[in-house]
Amino acid sequence: MAAVLETVENAAKRLKTEVMGAPITIGTHNGHFHADEALAVHMLRTHIPAYAHAKLIRTRDPAVLATCHTVVDVGGEYDAAKNRYDHHQRTFDTVFPGRGTKLSSAGLVYMHFGKEIVARSIAAKNPAAADASASDAAVDLIWNKVYTSFIEPVDANDNGVSVYDPAALAAAGIEKKFSDGGFTLGAMVSRLNPNWNDDAPSDPVAAQAAEDERFLTASARIGEEFDRDLEYYTRSWLPAREVVESAFKGRKEIDTAGRIMVFMGQTVPWKDHLYTLEEAEGETGQKVLYVLYPEKPAPDAKWRVQAVPLTKDSFQSRKPLPEAWRGVRDEELSEKTGVPGGVFVHAAGFIGGNKTFEGALAMAKKALEM
Known part of the structure; x- marks a missing residue:
């Protein structure tokens, strides 16, 4: 895992150098919020030390976004070298390595920062782990596993991708036997948006502040689930690998x-x-x-x-x-x-x-x- 952490440290130094002591700002869009940018913001601010004290700006104003160090889910640009992570461009077709689902802003942030997140989690949860459990291979293993178990459903939801091909289901005459409640990760965040008839401050600044508070609640909520998933795979699932292998043999x-x-x-x-x-x-x-x-x-x-x-x-x-x-x-x-x-x-x-x-x-x- 030393190579991964060395890369992580270099990335952190690069971020620190880029801002030259100024507070890092993360920009995302205001208005109705979604699971992908809520999760992207959580991953950066909670798991990447350089973003720990980052200021969040929610706006669609291009001039304001241009002043932000990092922009997610808005701005019409994907360029990791410039810390721009939007996926709404007509030509955007980036997927996670080995997968076929188009990425959302959550997937983009995880693809670029996920190995650092995983490496830090392994080091924190398994400080005395054997080299085999704290290797670059282990980081890659969990990086991929957390993507398929948690991030990919968020990417698919935000990009309108169904788990099954609707046309194939219709052709086969397959229908749901009951409603599953529709309680997806996306729905969990969406329900934290204000209702259409909720009272809102008449002052635009106060209204935006109230909306931002709701977004922060949503970001913390989906972030809590992400953290549990990450902890499970680093603290429980990974150490279980050797136990299962021994029983299998x-x-x-x-x-x-x-x-x-x-x-x-x-x-x-x-x-x-x-x-x-x-x-x-x-x-x-x-x-x-x-x-x-x-x-x-x-x-x-x-x-x-x-x-x-x-x-x-x-x-x-x-x-x-x-x-x-x-x-x-x-x-x-x-x-x-x-x-x-x-x-x-x-x-x-x-x-x-x-x-x-x-x-x-x-x-x-x-x-x-x-």
Whole structure:
């Protein structure tokens, strides 16, 4: 990670030199605000030391914006060398490396400053981490992961990109079964804008100040969610990688075909890492079907048997627990499985439990053959 931090320090020095001691100003548009510039401003002011005390100016006046050190989501220009990060130009088509979604101002700021943000977060959350956890490769890994998990949905929302192709859905006759509430990251910020019939100060200066306060609230709100995402990936998800890799390598000691993976101490975030390890192994490798883990890190903990989902967010499993076990509990479950210590099997068959590791393992092995 030394190379990343060295680049970060050089960038910070460049910013300091550019402003020559004057306070840095960040410009963005006034009026109705959106998730992308709210997040862009948060990332700069919260995670980049050079912007820690930056003044925020919300305006569409080109003459005022020209005086700003950095401008996001307005101004009609994308030029990182000049600290201009707008995406509304007709010719703009920049995407994050390896992705296809056009960037918003959030994506632009993250693309240019994200590695510094990630590197600082890793250093802060894992000060005694092994070199493997604090490497340039780890920074790249989380930089990409945070983009796809958090930033890309903001980019897509701001650029009007749907998760699925609407035409393809219509052609297939697929409709929503229910309303999901529409509570996206974009909606979370949008609802903090004033309502059409809210009282507003008659004085233009006071009205703008009130609007700016709402924007700062929105920036802090989406920023809080971004910070949680960043902390999760640096503090929890990244250290889990080695734990999952160890369990993956040892799975054939549990089941010679490698269909069962076990976490003996406690469970960790495993799905992303499992899919990555399987992908690296190639098509010839046997997919893991069940993952076993204790409910808590204690000697007397009950054990879970979880069917591996088809994808991280899927409700469908590669091999659900047997239908005859589903929705059954306790002694009745023990009778149906032939394994003592049964606790439950979910009605959907994606997870079950037993009082002991031996019992959970026996359930998993029996399920493999059914």
